[in-house]
Amino acid sequence: MIKKLLSTIREYKKHMILAPVFVTLESVLEIMIPTLMAFLIDYGINQNNMSYVLLMGLALTALAALSLLTGIFAGRSAAIASSGFAKNLRRDMFYNVQRFSFSNIDKFSTASIITRLTTDVANVQNACQMLVRLAVRAPMMIVFALIFSFRIDAKLSLIFLAVIPVLGIGLWLIMSNVHPIFVRVFKTYDRLNNFVQENLHGIRVVKSYIREDYEEEKFAGVSQSIFQDFTRAEKRLSFNMPLMQLCLYASMILLSWFGAKSIVASGNNAALGLSTGELTSLITYSLQILMSLMMLSMVFVMVIISRASAERITEILSEESDLKNKDQSVPTVNDGSITFENVTFAYAKNTDKPVLSNINLTIESGETVGIIGGTGSSKSSLVQLIPRLYDVVGGKVTVGGIDVRDYDLATLRHEVAMVxxxxxxxxxxxxxxxxxxxxxxxxxxxxxxxKLAQADGFIREFPQQYDTYIEQGGSNVSGGQRQRLCIARALLKKPRILILDDSTSAVDTKTDELIRQALLQHIPKTTKIIIAQRVSSVSDADKIVVMDDGRIMASGSHQELLRDCEIYREVYESQNRGGALHE
Structure with a gap:
């Protein structure tokens, strides 16, 4: 996981390295300040040597200024590194999602992918910034402060070594208890985002059925679950500060007690024991050590939170598309002929009941083929195999006489337009x-x-015509207008194969007929596959395929099916009766 995340740093490696370097310099400079303070007290103030006080004062000022400067550079480098890291993470995740097959996307919900691109990346970014600064600064401060402390008084410095294991064990216990909770929290975030997305997408249905109260209750339930998990996690994390304060004040009391006894015993003579300046510097070092430990505890908390996010991000980055180009993929599509040879297909590989079973179908280049069948008869699943949105489980699909798995994906999909x-x-x-x-x-x-899609007429009626702004999802145009625009978009590809998946269901029968006649006259060499619920939409096709429960029940012309296929005849008669009653 760490290796995968670090590989996304790339052009920000320089800043990722500079930040710890500046932090190290900052730490060294800060560590020197208490020692100079001890000299100032012992050899300047206690001995009434004002020139020495002035010298040490200037030195302390210079060290503080340099420390401030290196801190600024460290902060700047850390900010650039963490922000760039987050930018690359989002980019790599989004690019990988674009390469996903439909089956890969089905594995992750849309809401989950959005959460990983936003909340999870923000968590990892914050953790990165803390790691390159605090996770470097804190150990440096601890190590240098311990070295200087032992140089002053090795026995008193043992207090620090006694406190560190207590704090370390306490932090480990907190972290091991909190991490599983945050894993659960982010999964609940996915549910929350999924609910909000679903609610906003279907807001018209919610309002028309007056289900606002029900939706609010659902939202409150998911939100309450997040609240309870976060509260549970924060209760455990709240032990972090009391533990730090216990270690801090215990160290201060012990240092003050034993240090004061040593000063009294030596009469403030450094040669015999501990001097006042040395005790002052020891107390300062103790503060630096314990504050550094507190910084580490903050880093641990952030790492606990971001660890779950990092795992979720890595899942997206590591996911490989089920659909890949072969090393020697075919670069061109010869024609629009299509064959299905003993095709079996299932969305889930381990399912007992396939979506499509034993499909055998031949479509000549330039033919118009209608596909009709009841809801759930797998009409859409059948045509999605042509541009290789999914791969077959058994058998094969060929386009232009070549297995679709042998084509370059971009080439194949360029030649297959699908509405x-x-x-x-x-x-x-x-x-x-x-x-x-x-x-x-x-x-x-x-x-x-x-014009072929019968869209030019209504476009001309808009004040801005072709420059009319379309809202997200096409919410400011009608369903029929949206369908015609999508058909026009597909026609601009000038494909060898055009698939209309129930894409004229929202237009009237007259417009539907005009679209079909335009396609027949103006793109006669393009293979056209029309999935429809209305028999009238496919009655003039060269071939009509009747599907039921994932199987081809019959195929032939309109007249042949009326004579030989009971399912087709029943659909035709029921629609005609409905039309007669309507009239």
Missing amino acids: LQKNVLFSGTIRENLLWGNENATEEEIIHAC
Whole structure:
């Protein structure tokens, strides 16, 4: 895990190294100050030597100024290093998510990925900044302060060695009890973010069913769970400060007691025992040692919190896509022909019931194929195998006579345009959304694609026309308009294969027919696969495939299926009766 995280530092290595170097210099300078103070007291004030006092005063001022300067440089370097580290972490995580297959994304919820990119990275960033400063400064201060303390009085300095194990054991006990709680807390954060995302996405449904109170109760429940876990963790962490204070005050009392006895016994004669200046410096060193231990305890607390976050971040960074290019992948797609040969598919590898079973289907290049079937018949699952959004479990899918697993992924997906069941538009202008299909498309190509998709008419009615701003998710356009824009975007790719996954369900039958006729006339060489609930949307297709429960029940022309397929005939008659009643 540590190796994986450190590999993301990259261009910020310089600042990551400079910060500890400046911290070390700062620590050395601070350690020298108590010794100079002891000299000032013993050889200046006690001996009434004002020139020596002035000399030591200037030296102390210089040391304090240098310490301040190195502290500023250390803080600056640590800030740049930790911020850059966090930036690279977010970048690497996001880039890796972009390479995920659908099955990889299914493994992590959307809310969980968002939490890892935000809250978890912030925790690791804070821990990094503390580690490069405090985790370096504190040990340095302890080591140097112990060396100087033993130089002054080895026996009294043993007090520090007695206190450190007590504090270390106490901190270890706290850390071992708190870490599991924070692991659970961040999983609960995922649930909270998932709930909020779901609620905001479906806010119209919530309001239409007057379920605000129910949603508030759900939110309160998850929020209460986070509160209880954090409270439980903070109660354990609260023992940190009393333990520090116990060690600090115990050391001070013992130092003062034994130090005062030594001074009284020696008559403040350094040659015979401990001098006043040396006791003062020892007390200062004790404060530095114990404050450094307190810094370490703060680092431990932050490490406890960030450890769970670091593990979650590493999971994203270490996840490898299930779909990879072969070393010698095919760089071009010859034509739009498609075959399914004994295809079996399941979303979960260990499931007993596959989503698709024994699929055999041949589609010639340039054909228009309709796919019809009830909800849950796996129509969408079938077509998602063509651009290799998922890989088959058994059998194979070929495009242009070549197994889709042998193609370069980018090449294959460039030649397969897919308008998914859930139409997605991104925040930006209509033109910017359309250019997703082809970033180099000319104005004429954009307008032509929109005309084929029957979108140009309503776009012209907007005041800004093609520069009209689309809100996130396309919330300021209707469902039918959103579908037509997505079809136009797909057409701009000029693909060999066009898949419309129930993507005209929100438009009226007349517009649906106009879109199909435009596709037939203007892109005759493109293989077109149309998934629909309405028989009228596929009745003029070259071939219609009827699916049920993950199997192909029949295929043929509209007339052949009316004659030979009972399922198709029932759907056709029920829709016609519905149309007659409606009229």
